[in-house]
Amino acid sequence: MDKKKLALSAMAVLATVSLAACSSKSSSSSKSGTSGASVQLKAAYKNTKATDKTATKNSTLKLAEPNDAPFQGIADPVLSTNAEDADVFSPGGDQPGNTNSLFHTDKNFKIIKGGLANETINRKAKTVTITLRKDAKWSNGSAVTAKDIEYPYEVIANKNTTSQQYSADYNAIKGMAAYHTGNAKTISGITFPDGQKGRTAVIHLTKVTPAMKYVGNSFIWSSVEPYEYIKNVPIAKLASSKQIRKNPLFTGPYKLDKVVEGESTTWSPNKYYYGKTPQIKHISINVVSSNNIDKAIQSNKYDFTVPNSVMHGTDYKQLKNVKNYKIVGQPALAYDYFGFNVGHYDTKTQKNVMDKNSKMANKSLRQAMMYALNLNAISKKFGNGVTWRANTLIPPIFGKYWDSSAKGYPLNIKKANKLLTDAGYKKRDGSKWRTDPNGKKLTIYFGAMTGTSAQAAEYQDYLQQWHKVGLNVKFTGGKTMEMNSFYSTLQAPKQSKVDVYAAAWGLSSEPTPTQMYGEDAVYNMGHFVSKKNTQLMANMNNSKAWNDAYRAKAFKQWQKYMNEQAAVAPGSFSYNWGPVNKRVKGFDMGAANNNFWTNLSLTSSSMK
Numbered sequence: 001m002d003k004k005k006l007a008l009s010a011m012a013v014l015a016t017v018s019l020a021a022c023s024s025k026s027s028s029s030s031k032s033g034t035s036g037a038s039v040q041l042k043a044a045y046k047n048t049k050a051t052d053k054t055a056t057k058n059s060t061l062k063l064a065e066p067n068d069a070p071f072q073g074i075a076d077p078v079l080s081t082n083a084e085d086a087d088v089f090s091p092g093g094d095q096p097g098n099t100n101s102l103f104h105t106d107k108n109f110k111i112i113k114g115g116l117a118n119e120t121i122n123r124k125a126k127t128v129t130i131t132l133r134k135d136a137k138w139s140n141g142s143a144v145t146a147k148d149i150e151y152p153y154e155v156i157a158n159k160n161t162t163s164q165q166y167s168a169d170y171n172a173i174k175g176m177a178a179y180h181t182g183n184a185k186t187i188s189g190i191t192f193p194d195g196q197k198g199r200t201a202v203i204h205l206t207k208v209t210p211a212m213k214y215v216g217n218s219f220i221w222s223s224v225e226p227y228e229y230i231k232n233v234p235i236a237k238l239a240s241s242k243q244i245r246k247n248p249l250f251t252g253p254y255k256l257d258k259v260v261e262g263e264s265t266t267w268s269p270n271k272y273y274y275g276k277t278p279q280i281k282h283i284s285i286n287v288v289s290s291n292n293i294d295k296a297i298q299s300n301k302y303d304f305t306v307p308n309s310v311m312h313g314t315d316y317k318q319l320k321n322v323k324n325y326k327i328v329g330q331p332a333l334a335y336d337y338f339g340f341n342v343g344h345y346d347t348k349t350q351k352n353v354m355d356k357n358s359k360m361a362n363k364s365l366r367q368a369m370m371y372a373l374n375l376n377a378i379s380k381k382f383g384n385g386v387t388w389r390a391n392t393l394i395p396p397i398f399g400k401y402w403d404s405s406a407k408g409y410p411l412n413i414k415k416a417n418k419l420l421t422d423a424g425y426k427k428r429d430g431s432k433w434r435t436d437p438n439g440k441k442l443t444i445y446f447g448a449m450t451g452t453s454a455q456a457a458e459y460q461d462y463l464q465q466w467h468k469v470g471l472n473v474k475f476t477g478g479k480t481m482e483m484n485s486f487y488s489t490l491q492a493p494k495q496s497k498v499d500v501y502a503a504a505w506g507l508s509s510e511p512t513p514t515q516m517y518g519e520d521a522v523y524n525m526g527h528f529v530s531k532k533n534t535q536l537m538a539n540m541n542n543s544k545a546w547n548d549a550y551r552a553k554a555f556k557q558w559q560k561y562m563n564e565q566a567a568v569a570p571g572s573f574s575y576n577w578g579p580v581n582k583r584v585k586g587f588d589m590g591a592a593n594n595n596f597w598t599n600l601s602l603t604s605s606s607m608k
Helices: 027-033 053-058 083-088 146-157 166-174 176-180 235-240 294-300 315-319 363-371 374-385 413-422 454-467 483-490 531-539 548-565
Strands: 060-066 117-122 127-132 199-202 254-260 264-269 282-288 325-331 334-340 343-344 349-352 387-389 443-447 470-476 500-506 569-579
Touching: 060 083, 060 294, 083 282, 083 363, 127 146, 146 166, 146 176, 146 199, 146 235, 166 176, 315 325, 315 374, 315 483, 315 569, 334 363, 363 413, 363 548, 374 387, 374 569, 443 454, 443 483, 454 470, 483 500, 531 548, 548 569
Parallel strands: 060 282, 443 470, 443 500
Antiparallel strands: 117 127, 127 199, 254 264, 264 282, 325 569, 334 500, 334 569, 343 349, 387 569
């Protein structure tokens, strides 16, 4: 997967989704991945009907992107900051979420040969060599070059970039830190044996890590940038440029024909694509609101929802028996969570800083707020079997690394009250609300994105539960927030409008969490930082981590620590699921299906 961890919309809260195709159900990961679900779904729809070649050639494959806000329209995976953009530009990659990806993977997300490029890791030399296939081309016919492999690193690490993908892990690349701080004009650790217009880029590192074997890791970026096409656009202005917004280039099986800002994209086959020729000649993707998606499917308006897009448990209840459709799904590479604002981002040092005097700095307060919530009841009521309470910040799709023994935060009002009282948060002079330990009035502001009516009910339940333990918690601004406003508030270097918030992560297919919770991670929106946290994450990819048992233990130690700190607390896990019209053939959202778009065909010209 070429994406890293991205913020998800309100649609994703409680029913989170992935930005990459998850693996097919297999071995321990499939069993543990659905341990909290009461339904069992499969990743593929094996339609045995014959392909109708006329329908396949002449019909338009109609896809829905469920979302309650317009998509931003940033086609570049280096610059995109939300899952919805990845969804609407999906046909530009081999798989949904893999726009301009370098690599193909097996069912466990391990990089294999056969993609746009191959990877060779040399542990002794501490290098990663990426070699493009000879026929690698962009959708305008120009060759993909070694410079196109290197340029994403410049965009990610540039001091003026709008990309939010940089983290300390990239400092393993020689010269990357110097470039990031502005002390070097180039990245010395990326070289081109046969020139910038050649096919090979060599990345020189201070260390190689086991994460590098998997696509979507936080050390080696896994998509390309069309350098010649965008080189004259200042990196600071790249995200708003016509090259990215209106006429982007792709390496996948389809090229973009038209984008209607915030509403839709349309596609036709890319004649320069190196792989299998697409069978379907036209694709359209339209944003459909959460209030309308069920009716749209029931009315046979769309072939399927974009894989990895958000479908809720309430949608599942409405659509599980719908005629002419097959429900597919697999454990999501994602989770929703609660974040607490405990610091700020220092723009000078480009690091997150904890504020010991922040309103939410007290660990007991954070723990109490989590124990006050009845997440099991909410998942049962609204999840309809496809969503369940999360117990850690590593989802169970990563069966080897997920700590199945972790308790997380089940409802415990008695414990919540004791934590608050013992920490000095007390009701004084007959007040309904607790004060802070200094006896001052305490009002906590909760940030949540506008979503479905079910989500509105969930948010009200959160407030009621917090009120039960005497905490005066109110919505920021008195109401829920529009998605873009929500994230712009949280991503400000310093803000005091939101104290606690409900959000979701779409994850890459390698679980190292540095890009979300690292000291210099822009995505660390709550700004939690500690030496122990930094060390525990570093242990996941040190020299000992090539031993699988050691690495698994490192992940579980981190999960335990984060649960104890409760600066970011788990909300829920879910299936990534959706309805597929029965005229669609060849649908398989598993990670090993590296030809998702080109394997699709139609058995009829009608969706009914």
